[in-house]
Amino acid sequence: MSRRTSVDIAEAQRSTYEAVLRLKDAPFIAERPAYFSPAAAAQDESNTQGAFAPFAQILLPLEYTNWIEESAAHVTSCYLGDWSSLHKVVVRGREALDFLAWLGIRDLSRFAHGQIKHHVQLDQSGWVASEGILCRLDEEEFLYTAGSGDWLIWQLSQGSWDAEIQDVSPDRFIFGIQGPAALDTLEKLTGEDLRDIAFSRSRMSRIAGVPVRVLRTGISGELGYELHGPAGHASEIWSATVESGGRFGIRQLGLRSQPVQHIEAGIATNGLDYLPASILTPGAPRQFRRGTPGGSFVPENGITDYFRKPGELGWGFRKGVPDRDFQGRDALAADAAEGEPRRTLVGLRWHSEDVAGILTAHLGEGELPDPMEVPRGRGPAFDQVLVGGQRVGVSTGRTVSVNLRATISLCVIDDDHATPGSEVVVLWGRPGTAQREVRATVSALPFKPDRRRTDVSAL
Structure with missing residues (x-):
C-alpha cells in the first residue's frame, strides 16, 4: 500500500x-x-x-x-x-498520572512504561461509571481504550488538571x-x-x-x-x-x-452486564443512547438497579478500602462499614432440557416465549434469578458456549446463594410474555481454566 x-x-x-x-x-x-x-x-x-x-x-x-x-x-x-x-483517548501532561490515579480505583504508583492496567472508574456514589484498559505509553502519556471514554473526557474537563486529552479513535x-x-x-x-x-x-x-x-x-x-x-x-x-x-x-x-x-472468562462487560452510572451525566457513553434492557428483571429502585459496585463484579479490594484518594472512595468505605456489598459475581450453567424447550417452542403448541437467540442476543438483557420464588440475583450475558457445550451466564447473586453447586431458577422472558422458568446451577468463575498468564518461554 x-x-x-x-x-x-x-x-x-x-x-x-x-x-x-x-x-x-x-x-x-x-x-x-x-x-x-x-x-x-x-x-x-x-x-x-x-x-x-x-x-x-x-x-x-x-x-x-x-x-x-x-x-x-x-x-x-x-x-x-x-x-x-x-473509544481510544490519549491523556498526556504533567498531571496526567495524578488525574488517572484519582479517577480510577487501581493503584498507579508503580506503573511501568508499556504496562497495562484495568482502569475502573466510579462516580461519587461508588457505582461503576466506566472501565477499560489503560496503557502507559511514556512518562507523561497514557492510552485509555474502552467501550466509551466519554466519562473520562468529561471528568477531566471538570477539574483544573495540567493535562490534555486527544481522541484518536x-x-x-x-x-x-x-x-x-x-x-x-x-x-x-x-x-x-x-x-x-x-x-x-x-x-x-x-x-x-x-x-x-x-x-x-x-x-x-x-x-x-x-x-x-x-x-x-x-x-x-x-x-x-x-x-x-x-x-x-x-x-x-x-x-x-x-x-x-x-x-x-467470567468478565462483565460495560453496557451488557451492567449499565454504567455515567448514563445519568453529561459524560454518558454515546453508544448507549437507544433502546432499553431486555429480560425478565423488573427494577424496584429505578435505574440504579442496573448499576453495579465494583465489588459486585469482582473488581473490589482484597484488604479493605485503601487510604489513597480516588473518586468514590468515601462511598465504598461507607458501604464496607455496613457490610456491603452483599452480592457477588458467579456463573450460571442453565439446564439444557429447559433451554431446549425454549429454543424449540415454535415447533410445538401453546403460547410462545420470548425467542432465545444463539449464541447470544444483541444488547443488554437482565433476567431475574429466584430461589423458592424469591429474587436472589440478576443474570446477564446468557450465551451458548460450544467450548463448554452448555448455556451459561453471569449472575450477581446474594452471598447466601453464591456457593458453587447451588440450584437456582432463571425467569426467562419479558414481563407480559409467556415466561419460562429455567433451572440453573451456580458455578465458580471463570467457567474454564484461566490461561492468560501462560508461560510462553516454555512454548
Missing part, C-alpha cells in the same frame, strides 16, 4: 468519524454516514454473507464462516477479531489475536521473538515496516494479544495476519461471536 493511499484512508476514517458524532441524531444513511472499520476492505473479502451490525459507531461483519466455528477458535487455535470500535485500529496459536501467528507476522512480552505488558514492533504496538491481554481467558496501529494500514495488516495465521488454523471473528468469550 502506498503512503498516499494509507493517508487517504486515515483521513477518510477521521472525516467520517467526526461526521457521525456531529450528526448523531440525523437519519441513518440519508444524512448520517455509515461508518466501517478501517480494515473493511480486507474483511469484505471473507464476509461472504455481507451482513453487518453496529459495535459502538462502527459496522462490523456478523460472521465470516459460522458462529460455532468462530466462537471456538480461541480455544482450538486462535482468532483475529476487530475491536477498532473501542478513528486514527488507530485495534485487532485482537487470542488463543493457543496467537503467539506463533504474531511471531510469523512480525518476524521477531515476542516472548519477552509478559502478561499485561506491551511494546512496539513492526509489520511490513509499519509501527504497531503489541499488547499481551486476556479478554478470552486464553493466551492472547492485541495489535494497535495506524488506521491507514489496517486492511493490509488484517490480510497479513490472516495469511500468517493460516497454517495455525486462525479464524476471523465476527461480531455475532465476539462477546461469547467474555462470559466464558
Whole structure:
C-alpha cells in the first residue's frame, strides 16, 4: 500500500468519524454516514454473507464462516477479531498520572512504561461509571481504550488538571489475536521473538515496516494479544495476519461471536452486564443512547438497579478500602462499614432440557416465549434469578458456549446463594410474555481454566 493511499484512508476514517458524532441524531444513511472499520476492505473479502451490525459507531461483519466455528477458535487455535470500535483517548501532561490515579480505583504508583492496567472508574456514589484498559505509553502519556471514554473526557474537563486529552479513535485500529496459536501467528507476522512480552505488558514492533504496538491481554481467558496501529494500514495488516495465521488454523471473528468469550472468562462487560452510572451525566457513553434492557428483571429502585459496585463484579479490594484518594472512595468505605456489598459475581450453567424447550417452542403448541437467540442476543438483557420464588440475583450475558457445550451466564447473586453447586431458577422472558422458568446451577468463575498468564518461554 502506498503512503498516499494509507493517508487517504486515515483521513477518510477521521472525516467520517467526526461526521457521525456531529450528526448523531440525523437519519441513518440519508444524512448520517455509515461508518466501517478501517480494515473493511480486507474483511469484505471473507464476509461472504455481507451482513453487518453496529459495535459502538462502527459496522462490523456478523460472521465470516459460522458462529460455532468462530466462537471456538480461541480455544482450538486462535482468532483475529476487530475491536477498532473501542473509544481510544490519549491523556498526556504533567498531571496526567495524578488525574488517572484519582479517577480510577487501581493503584498507579508503580506503573511501568508499556504496562497495562484495568482502569475502573466510579462516580461519587461508588457505582461503576466506566472501565477499560489503560496503557502507559511514556512518562507523561497514557492510552485509555474502552467501550466509551466519554466519562473520562468529561471528568477531566471538570477539574483544573495540567493535562490534555486527544481522541484518536478513528486514527488507530485495534485487532485482537487470542488463543493457543496467537503467539506463533504474531511471531510469523512480525518476524521477531515476542516472548519477552509478559502478561499485561506491551511494546512496539513492526509489520511490513509499519509501527504497531503489541499488547499481551486476556479478554478470552486464553493466551492472547492485541495489535494497535495506524488506521491507514489496517486492511493490509488484517490480510497479513490472516495469511500468517493460516497454517495455525486462525479464524476471523465476527461480531455475532465476539462477546461469547467474555462470559466464558467470567468478565462483565460495560453496557451488557451492567449499565454504567455515567448514563445519568453529561459524560454518558454515546453508544448507549437507544433502546432499553431486555429480560425478565423488573427494577424496584429505578435505574440504579442496573448499576453495579465494583465489588459486585469482582473488581473490589482484597484488604479493605485503601487510604489513597480516588473518586468514590468515601462511598465504598461507607458501604464496607455496613457490610456491603452483599452480592457477588458467579456463573450460571442453565439446564439444557429447559433451554431446549425454549429454543424449540415454535415447533410445538401453546403460547410462545420470548425467542432465545444463539449464541447470544444483541444488547443488554437482565433476567431475574429466584430461589423458592424469591429474587436472589440478576443474570446477564446468557450465551451458548460450544467450548463448554452448555448455556451459561453471569449472575450477581446474594452471598447466601453464591456457593458453587447451588440450584437456582432463571425467569426467562419479558414481563407480559409467556415466561419460562429455567433451572440453573451456580458455578465458580471463570467457567474454564484461566490461561492468560501462560508461560510462553516454555512454548
